[in-house]
Amino acid sequence: MSKYLIKFNKLSYAKYISHLDMNRMFRRIIRASGIKLSYSQGYNPHPKMNFAQPLPLAYEGYNEMLMIECDEFYETDFIEKALSERMPLGFEILSCVEMDQDIKSLAAIANYSNYTLFIPGEYTVEDVAGYLNQAEIKALKRMKKTKEYAWVDIKDKILAFELLEGKDEIQRSPFSLKADSRAESILSPELVIQSFLNYLNKEIPREEIDVERNEVALLKSVDKF
Amino acid sequence: MYKLDSILKRVEKPARYIGNEINAVHKDNHVGCNFAFAFPDTYEIGMSYTGLQILYNILNKEDDIWCQRVFAPARDMEEIMRNENIPLFALESKMNVKDMDIIGFTLQYEMSYTNILNMLDLAGIPLLREERDDSFPLVIAGGPCAFNPEPLADFIDVFLIGDGEELLPELCELYVEYKGKGKDAFLGAVSRLQGVYVPKLYEISYDENGFITSEFKPVLRAIVDDLDKVDFPTKPLVPLSDVVHDRAIVESFRGCTRGCRFCQAGMIYRPIRERSKDNIINIAKSEIENTGHDELSLLSLSTSDYSDFKGLALGLLDYCSANNVALSLPSLRLDSFSFEVLNEIQKYKKSGLTFAVEAGSQRLRDVINKGITEDDIYEAVSKAIDLGWRNVKLYFMIGLPGETYEDLDGIANIAKHILDIKREKNGGKLGKFNVTVSVSNFVPKAFTPFQWLGQNTAKEFEEKHNYLASQLYVKGITFNYHDNKTSELEALLARGDRRVGKILLNAYKLGAKMDSWSEHFDPELWHKAAQLAGLSIDFYTSRERDVNEALPWDIIDCGVSKAYLLSEYEKSKKALTTHDCRLSCTGCGMNRYTECKWGGCNE
Numbered sequence: 001m002s003k004y005l006i007k008f009n010k011l012s013y014a015k016y017i018s019h020l021d022m023n024r025m026f027r028r029i030i031r032a033s034g035i036k037l038s039y040s041q042g043y044n045p046h047p048k049m050n051f052a053q054p055l056p057l058a059y060e061g062y063n064e065m066l067m068i069e070c071d072e073f074y075e076t077d078f079i080e081k082a083l084s085e086r087m088p089l090g091f092e093i094l095s096c097v098e099m100d101q102d103i104k105s106l107a108a109i110a111n112y113s114n115y116t117l118f119i120p121g122e123y124t125v126e127d128v129a130g131y132l133n134q135a136e137i138k139a140l141k142r143m144k145k146t147k148e149y150a151w152v153d154i155k156d157k158i159l160a161f162e163l164l165e166g167k168d169e170i171q172r173s174p175f176s177l178k179a180d181s182r183a184e185s186i187l188s189p190e191l192v193i194q195s196f197l198n199y200l201n202k203e204i205p206r207e208e209i210d211v212e213r214n215e216v217a218l219l220k221s222v223d224k225f
Numbered sequence: 226m227y228k229l230d231s232i233l234k235r236v237e238k239p240a241r242y243i244g245n246e247i248n249a250v251h252k253d254n255h256v257g258c259n260f261a262f263a264f265p266d267t268y269e270i271g272m273s274y275t276g277l278q279i280l281y282n283i284l285n286k287e288d289d290i291w292c293q294r295v296f297a298p299a300r301d302m303e304e305i306m307r308n309e310n311i312p313l314f315a316l317e318s319k320m321n322v323k324d325m326d327i328i329g330f331t332l333q334y335e336m337s338y339t340n341i342l343n344m345l346d347l348a349g350i351p352l353l354r355e356e357r358d359d360s361f362p363l364v365i366a367g368g369p370c371a372f373n374p375e376p377l378a379d380f381i382d383v384f385l386i387g388d389g390e391e392l393l394p395e396l397c398e399l400y401v402e403y404k405g406k407g408k409d410a411f412l413g414a415v416s417r418l419q420g421v422y423v424p425k426l427y428e429i430s431y432d433e434n435g436f437i438t439s440e441f442k443p444v445l446r447a448i449v450d451d452l453d454k455v456d457f458p459t460k461p462l463v464p465l466s467d468v469v470h471d472r473a474i475v476e477s478f479r480g481c482t483r484g485c486r487f488c489q490a491g492m493i494y495r496p497i498r499e500r501s502k503d504n505i506i507n508i509a510k511s512e513i514e515n516t517g518h519d520e521l522s523l524l525s526l527s528t529s530d531y532s533d534f535k536g537l538a539l540g541l542l543d544y545c546s547a548n549n550v551a552l553s554l555p556s557l558r559l560d561s562f563s564f565e566v567l568n569e570i571q572k573y574k575k576s577g578l579t580f581a582v583e584a585g586s587q588r589l590r591d592v593i594n595k596g597i598t599e600d601d602i603y604e605a606v607s608k609a610i611d612l613g614w615r616n617v618k619l620y621f622m623i624g625l626p627g628e629t630y631e632d633l634d635g636i637a638n639i640a641k642h643i644l645d646i647k648r649e650k651n652g653g654k655l656g657k658f659n660v661t662v663s664v665s666n667f668v669p670k671a672f673t674p675f676q677w678l679g680q681n682t683a684k685e686f687e688e689k690h691n692y693l694a695s696q697l698y699v700k701g702i703t704f705n706y707h708d709n710k711t712s713e714l715e716a717l718l719a720r721g722d723r724r725v726g727k728i729l730l731n732a733y734k735l736g737a738k739m740d741s742w743s744e745h746f747d748p749e750l751w752h753k754a755a756q757l758a759g760l761s762i763d764f765y766t767s768r769e770r771d772v773n774e775a776l777p778w779d780i781i782d783c784g785v786s787k788a789y790l791l792s793e794y795e796k797s798k799k800a801l802t803t804h805d806c807r808l809s810c811t812g813c814g815m816n817r818y819t820e821c822k823w824g825g826c827n828e
């Protein structure tokens with residue numbers, strides 16, 4: 001059995017492909033490439049592949065991670081090339097490396113993620129400092145189990161939040177965000193956007209804001225030695 | 226880009242507007258011909274249509290043509306596009322359709338016609354061809370509904386009748402050649418190609434009773450003589466989001482010669498043209514390799530009529546089982562070999578067993594020339610039950626010529642008899658077993674032996690449905706039927722003349738849109754539209770036509786002669802049947818234009 005880590009970018013219009021659809025797309029492309037994935041046991045066997053973390057719809061993603069398991073061995077160069085040739089516009093395969101056999105899934109070892117937010121308007125360093133210095137940073141979150149909204153404190157989960165210099169091509173202010181991504185305490189940038197604008201008493205239509213994920217950092221190295 | 230980007234964040238399923246599926250073709254738009262392939266319905270429906278894949282592939286093979294796709298935007302998208310002045314764009318490049326050279330609509334069903342007008346409007350292109358000067362794209366249309374082009378003749382510059390694989394690239398080539406010489410010069414030139422109908426070149430006149438008086442030399446449809454000589458896509462587009470059919474498809478053959486008298490496809494796609502077995506299997510293999518699909522299906526009007534069906538099925542089965550591909554073979558005739566195959570491919574998951582019975586009595590089946598007997602059905606059902614099938618689907622039509630309530634009883638009796646067969650085998654108990662009876666409303670279509678007949682009125686259909694519902698209110702039977710009101714509109718647009726274009730335009734202006742989605746369909750609006758145009762809908766739908774009357778579609782020659790259709794019509798009145806011409810030629814006239822390789826092949 002071999003395990004591989006594939007890194008890729010998901011940019012431009014490809015950001016409108018949902019996580020589920022992308023999952024199916026990778027499955028097809030892997031199949032078309034002649035790479036046979038291992039299957040889980042049981043009544044409803046499914047191919048063994050997993051992503052570090054679903055990328056929300058309309059986020060661009062850099063250095064996204066996909067892990068696949070195969071019964072057979074394939075050269076990493078072959079995988080990289082075969083996938084590259086078949087990816088639709090907007091996707092780029094960056095690398096493929098063999099992984100440590102002991103790693104079960106990427107989500108289980110996700111640590112934190114770096115995002116860049118592009119928000120229309122003018123902001124100061126003080127805005128950000130004031131926001132971060134609140135005793136609690138409250139955001140309205142839809143709870144997984146009850147499907148109801150509840151206020152949560154996200155202060156501990158914001159590992160860093162900074163105003164960056166300059167503007168993007170449509171004059172939005174860029175921010176960098178380092179957010180907790182551990183399985184048990186994962187933070188969505190949506191909650192940061194919401195609570196930050198709330199704090200500043202600003203209302204900006206969500207579609208005018210863009211988010212990029214630059215990387216998901218893992219708790220440990222996954223390389224096979 | 227930014228504007229569109231912010232819109233896509235607000236709409237449902239944005240993936241259907243982004244145009245970067247697997248195998249989508251991207252080129253530089255500085256080509257001689259930017260072609261918009263327009264499907265007048267939503268992405269999910271349009272992407273499941275094989276004709277799109279065939280023509281997309283053939284056009285994009287040409288360096289000087291870029292074929293891109295356009296679909297009808299969903300409601301939420303349309304609303305935003307209208308409010309924020311975003312014109313209709315092509316998916317691949319996002320360029321405005323209005324800035325492209327040709328927009329080509331595919332006409333698969335009449336109920337999509339209002340969407341054509343709506344898409345032109347969204348693109349900022351005047352609906353009426355007379356109001357479009359040379360600065361606008363050429364608007365063309367093709368597909369099965371183009372065989373009666375007249376209701377759309379006020380809106381479309383050029384109709385392509387028949388097989389498009391050779392004709393469409395030829396038209397594009399000519400378009401490039403005539404660039405700068407004016408639309409009229411191009412129209413004159415293109416009208417000389419076989420299969421091209423240019424409505425502008427035909428003036429239609431009517432007598433005081435509304436009957437057509439003009440006579441023309443009809444336009445002969447385009448015919449591909451040999452399917453092995455035209456390309457079938459081995460790198461089809463693979464949608465990334467959910468669509469109706471998401472699988473690899475190979476067209477095994479075109480045409481059908483069983484000669485069912487209600488069936489338009491059985492006439493307008495003659496003669497039978499088969500793709501060779503090796504070619505089919507090779508296409509299937511490369512398609513699977515190029516797409517990663519795990520399901521394969523064959524496309525034709527009746528799968529098991531392929532001359533070497535056994536060889537083909539076994540060949541595909543071999544490949545599919547070795548490569549973990551699920552094979553599906555639609556519309557099989559259920560002889561013993563088909564059962565073997567079905568049992569093999571549906572080993573674990575037995576889907577329903579389907580029979581197109583069409584009519585409830587042998588007499589009426591003879592009238593329509595549907596060669597299936599009740600014994601055939603019962604024998605097959607009995608075998609299917611033994612093999613573990615639990616769902617049987619029966620398709621019928623109502624409103625057929627000479628139909629009586631006894632024929633409707635026949636429908637119910639067949640369904641009930643099937644339940645009895647199951648009970649008999651199951652110690653008197655039905656168990657988990659279901660028969661679905663689906664009834665559709667007969668629409669007399671152009672180029673069928675029934676083209677002269679009148680359609681039942683909505684009221685007659687309703688009475689028949691109610692009657693059937695009462696007869697079929699039985700445990701173990703599910704009864705489905707089509708909406709009555711859309712059938713009338715379907716007949717109006719399928720059988721209309723050029724004046725019906727006015728009804729269409731009025732209806733569109735009154736707000737008709739997405740009529741194929743019954744929740745959006747409003748019959749009142751169409752009646753009002755007809756009234757405004759000073760026309761009677763019944764004149765086109767329920768009225769029986771005299772065989773000497775000039776028909777709106779006489780302007781087209783589908784290859785099958787009118788004399789043949791007429792003789793079939795006469796035979797139907799005496800309930801006389803006509804055999805499949807694979808036994809021997811029955812003289813439909815098709816061989817005046819092409820070789821019938823499979824005519825008489827089963828002699």
Ligand code: SF4
Nearest residue numbers: 806810811813821824
């Ligand atoms: S001309 Fe004869 S063989 Fe050819 S399609 Fe017609 S009936 Fe069949």
